[in-house]
Amino acid sequence: MRERPRFMALATAEITTSNDFGPAVGLSCRECGTRYPLGPSFACIECFGPLEVAYTWSGPDFDGAAPVTREQIAAGPANIWRYRALLPVPADVAAKPNLAPGWTKLVKADNLARELGLRSLHVKDDSGNPTHSFKDRVVAIALEAARTFGFHTLSCSSTGNLAGAVTAAAARAGLDACVFIPADLEEPKIVMASVYGGRLVGIEGTYDEVNRFCSELIGDPLGDRWGFVNVNLRPYYAEGSKTLAYEIAEQLGWRIPDQIVIPVASGSQLTKIDKGFKELIKLGLVEDKPYKIFAAQAEGCSPVSAAFKAGREVVQPVKPRTIAKSLAIGNPADGPYVLDIARRTAGAVEDVTDAEIVDAVRLLARTEGIFAETAGGVTVGVLKKLTEKGLLDPEAETVVLNTGDGLKTLDAVASGARPTAVIRPSLDAFRTAVVENS
Amino acid sequence: MRERPRFMALATAEITTSNDFGPAVGLSCRECGTRYPLGPSFACIECFGPLEVAYTWSGPDFDGAAPVTREQIAAGPANIWRYRALLPVPADVAAKPNLAPGWTKLVKADNLARELGLRSLHVKDDSGNPTHSFKDRVVAIALEAARTFGFHTLSCSSTGNLAGAVTAAAARAGLDACVFIPADLEEPKIVMASVYGGRLVGIEGTYDEVNRFCSELIGDPLGDRWGFVNVNLRPYYAEGSKTLAYEIAEQLGWRIPDQIVIPVASGSQLTKIDKGFKELIKLGLVEDKPYKIFAAQAEGCSPVSAAFKAGREVVQPVKPRTIAKSLAIGNPADGPYVLDIARRTAGAVEDVTDAEIVDAVRLLARTEGIFAETAGGVTVGVLKKLTEKGLLDPEAETVVLNTGDGLKTLDAVASGARPTAVIRPSLDAFRTAVVENS
Numbered sequence: 045m046r047e048r049p050r051f052m053a054l055a056t057a058e059i060t061t062s063n064d065f066g067p068a069v070g071l072s073c074r075e076c077g078t079r080y081p082l083g084p085s086f087a088c089i090e091c092f093g094p095l096e097v098a099y100t101w102s103g104p105d106f107d108g109a110a111p112v113t114r115e116q117i118a119a120g121p122a123n124i125w126r127y128r129a130l131l132p133v134p135a136d137v138a139a140k141p142n143l144a145p146g147w148t149k150l151v152k153a154d155n156l157a158r159e160l161g162l163r164s165l166h167v168k169d170d171s172g173n174p175t176h177s178f179k180d181r182v183v184a185i186a187l188e189a190a191r192t193f194g195f196h197t198l199s200c201s202s203t204g205n206l207a208g209a210v211t212a213a214a215a216r217a218g219l220d221a222c223v224f225i226p227a228d229l230e231e232p233k234i235v236m237a238s239v240y241g242g243r244l245v246g247i248e249g250t251y252d253e254v255n256r257f258c259s260e261l262i263g264d265p266l267g268d269r270w271g272f273v274n275v276n277l278r279p280y281y282a283e284g285s286k287t288l289a290y291e292i293a294e295q296l297g298w299r300i301p302d303q304i305v306i307p308v309a310s311g312s313q314l315t316k317i318d319k320g321f322k323e324l325i326k327l328g329l330v331e332d333k334p335y336k337i338f339a340a341q342a343e344g345c346s347p348v349s350a351a352f353k354a355g356r357e358v359v360q361p362v363k364p365r366t367i368a369k370s371l372a373i374g375n376p377a378d379g380p381y382v383l384d385i386a387r388r389t390a391g392a393v394e395d396v397t398d399a400e401i402v403d404a405v406r407l408l409a410r411t412e413g414i415f416a417e418t419a420g421g422v423t424v425g426v427l428k429k430l431t432e433k434g435l436l437d438p439e440a441e442t443v444v445l446n447t448g449d450g451l452k453t454l455d456a457v458a459s460g461a462r463p464t465a466v467i468r469p470s471l472d473a474f475r476t477a478v479v480e481n482s
Numbered sequence: 483m484r485e486r487p488r489f490m491a492l493a494t495a496e497i498t499t500s501n502d503f504g505p506a507v508g509l510s511c512r513e514c515g516t517r518y519p520l521g522p523s524f525a526c527i528e529c530f531g532p533l534e535v536a537y538t539w540s541g542p543d544f545d546g547a548a549p550v551t552r553e554q555i556a557a558g559p560a561n562i563w564r565y566r567a568l569l570p571v572p573a574d575v576a577a578k579p580n581l582a583p584g585w586t587k588l589v590k591a592d593n594l595a596r597e598l599g600l601r602s603l604h605v606k607d608d609s610g611n612p613t614h615s616f617k618d619r620v621v622a623i624a625l626e627a628a629r630t631f632g633f634h635t636l637s638c639s640s641t642g643n644l645a646g647a648v649t650a651a652a653a654r655a656g657l658d659a660c661v662f663i664p665a666d667l668e669e670p671k672i673v674m675a676s677v678y679g680g681r682l683v684g685i686e687g688t689y690d691e692v693n694r695f696c697s698e699l700i701g702d703p704l705g706d707r708w709g710f711v712n713v714n715l716r717p718y719y720a721e722g723s724k725t726l727a728y729e730i731a732e733q734l735g736w737r738i739p740d741q742i743v744i745p746v747a748s749g750s751q752l753t754k755i756d757k758g759f760k761e762l763i764k765l766g767l768v769e770d771k772p773y774k775i776f777a778a779q780a781e782g783c784s785p786v787s788a789a790f791k792a793g794r795e796v797v798q799p800v801k802p803r804t805i806a807k808s809l810a811i812g813n814p815a816d817g818p819y820v821l822d823i824a825r826r827t828a829g830a831v832e833d834v835t836d837a838e839i840v841d842a843v844r845l846l847a848r849t850e851g852i853f854a855e856t857a858g859g860v861t862v863g864v865l866k867k868l869t870e871k872g873l874l875d876p877e878a879e880t881v882v883l884n885t886g887d888g889l890k891t892l893d894a895v896a897s898g899a900r901p902t903a904v905i906r907p908s909l910d911a912f913r914t915a916v917v918e919n920s
Binding site: 141236245248406458474 | 685692698913
């Protein structure tokens with residue numbers, strides 16, 4: 045049994061409305077399976093395990109009839125709402141003001157594949173989302189839940205990308221926003237999270253301290269009727285990451301890749317991509333086949349990688365120290381599940397240094413024209429390292445995730461990304477400074 | 483007759499290949515109509531007017547049979563290649579490595595419409611492109627022409643966004659890149675243009691001086707077999723902007739909006755959006771109807787707006803001084819055409835101050851969750867000003883363009899986009915610093 049969170053919103057249906065969560069039928073404890081009604085709750089009363097959304101197809105009694113066909117999905121909009129029949133949202137979700145994230149490019153990365161010695165590689169590039177990170181996916185689902193529960197303020201603890209995704213989504217939806225970040229974040233993320241007009245509060249501390257503060261705030265009257273997307277709305281929020289799995293499979297021609305490299309911050313995204321693949325198989329939307337999930341961390345915040353390499357089941361918290369700030373969660377809530385999944389699928393968990401992260405950002409940029417955030421440097425760096433170590437099969441169909449945008453972590457590459465030369469506008473100056481120097 | 487450009491590549495078919503430019507049948511002088519074969523040339527031998535791509539449907543003898551149906555377009559990919567039958571590219575263009583830009587969101591902007599008193603407003607948000615500006619569209623067409631002409635290096639003069647679009651596209655296509663920018667550009671644009679691995683050369687001077695330098699380089703052996711996307715490939719490059727018109731019409735349900743606000747740098751984009759609308763009408767893909775085109779400039783670089791307001795036909799060059807650096811072209815090549823189009827369609831040309839630009843960036847962000855570059859502040863600011871002046875019809879269907887991304891012009895809004903407070907992680911601190919202050 046887990047330690048009980050200090051300021052836990054218990055899983056009673058405190059707020060009962062005429063909820064419409066589409067195919068979702070309840071919440072279910074990931075640890076003990078106890079079922080709860082759909083509400084703004086996130087931890088089990090019985091065992092304090094995390095709650096997940098349960099669907100009509102979740103149980104063993106499922107009759108095998110998929111709620112949607114490939115053709116219906118393909119006829120849907122070019123965003124995550126094409127999968128609304130598989131998400132905890134009402135059928136008319138696309139008609140309400142939201143940022144309509146998703147359906148980002150799956151880029152066939154032949155140049156990078158050649159450089160790494162891989163036969164088939166795709167980059168799932170989530171920098172194409174409205175606020176340029178995968179967080180727009182999870183926020184869109186949480187926003188819909190917040191509306192249903194009648195919350196007036198959208199909130200979160202964030203390592204940066206989430207703050208911008210929340211304030212942008214709240215602006216468009218007409219909700220208030222109040223978001224919390226470590227005070228030492230990258231400048232672009234601070235400006236972006238502020239510009240949409242919500243309140244942005246810097247906390248003197250790590251992300252883990254920001255997160256603890258938010259848990260306290262939920263239990264306080266100050267946070268009354270606030271939807272913290274990654275705390276009391278977490279079961280809904282987390283489901284948004286399943287859309288990465290759905291899109292990758294659909295974009296590959298309704299096929300699950302053989303192996304995939306996914307970044308790990310809290311670990312939620314990785315567990316939900318695994319859940320998404322399993323759902324597609326269960327619903328008959330793709331063929332059943334084995335796949336390997338590889339998890340990527342920055343060495344300066346690699347508690348899951350350390351546990352994996354040591355053969356441990358327990359993830360020991362660390363104090364983060366890495367340029368990959370969007371992954372800098374020292375006490376990852378879903379770390380144990382990441383270990384389970386990596387081991388069950390015969391994948392691995394690996395980490396790379398800050399220098400390897402920068403090299404990988406530049407490698408991806410110069411081979412594929414994709415400018416990734418440091419988190420993308422982590423996944424591409426781990427892809428490279430796993431290939432060199434022989435842990436990835438170079439003949440297998442491989443996907444690597446880029447979850448954010450290089451413009452948000454400019455400082456990481458700025459020192460090595462300068463003009464070749466600065467010259468007067470003359471051919472002589474060009475000849476001397478550029479041509480004869482190259 | 484125009485002044486002959488000093489270093490003009492004459493419009494002879496210097497390079498003859500088995501060119502495949504799809505429906506394109508030649509180049510045609512915009513001024514005198516003289517026809518040329520498809521080649522890397524951009525100015526007319528007879529009158530020094532600019533060359534444009536001519537199509538099977540360009541002439542008066544066109545038989546009215548559209549080369550493509552709405553249904554065929556809708557079945558195409560979610561990028562500009564869905565319109566390949568209307569562009570100077572081969573039918574297999576999508577299969578070659580490129581950034582696959584376009585099909586960006588047309589956002590229904592009800593919040594902003596309400597704030598401005600408009601009935602129906604959409605934002606065409608081109609920040610969703612691969613390098614987060616509309617330039618990916620024009621570069622994609624120029625890249626294909628560069629490949630066809632056998633050029634080994636992709637180049638440009640740029641106010642910033644184009645440099646990144648060119649180096650990214652070249653990286654993915656496996657071409658060399660060497661791009662030229664004013665040395666005083668915004669940091670994010672410098673880093674982005676460098677990270678893809680091409681050569682980036684800063685020029686001590688304005689964009690107009692950079693542009694003149696590139697024209698010299700084309701005439702020099704140093705620039706041999708270089709494709710300058712916006713000089714010797716300009717006829718192809720410019721056609722990429724037509725896709726904005728196609729997408730807007732298709733996304734509105736195959737309908738041209740009543741009025742549209744477009745930013746003006748060189749003026750090329752605006753003239754090509756007009757061309758795109760006219761083509762859709764001629765080809766029977768939309769109903770014929772009048773539309774008004776409004777052009778937007780920053781006051782600190784408003785030569786076209788000044789000419790419009792003075793009732794002049796001639797655009798007098800200015801020395802730019804504005805935070806909207808991506809629009810800072812003091813001697814806009816297509817300025818006279820912009821004047822023609824604004825007058826012919828009963829539109830207007832208007833400008834806004836730097837302060838109004840910043841206000842408009844923030845207005846768009848807080849109403850719609852879209853973080854625009856300063857150029858988007860120019861169009862939204864002009865939209866607001868034209869509405870207040872009564873020059874825009876508040877009942878008419880209106881579209882405003884955002885052509886770039888706020889992350890590239892952070893400095894413009896950074897001073898006003900700070901955290902509400904920075905506090906210790908405690909409820910007391912939050913109560914004191916945030917709740918009681920708001």
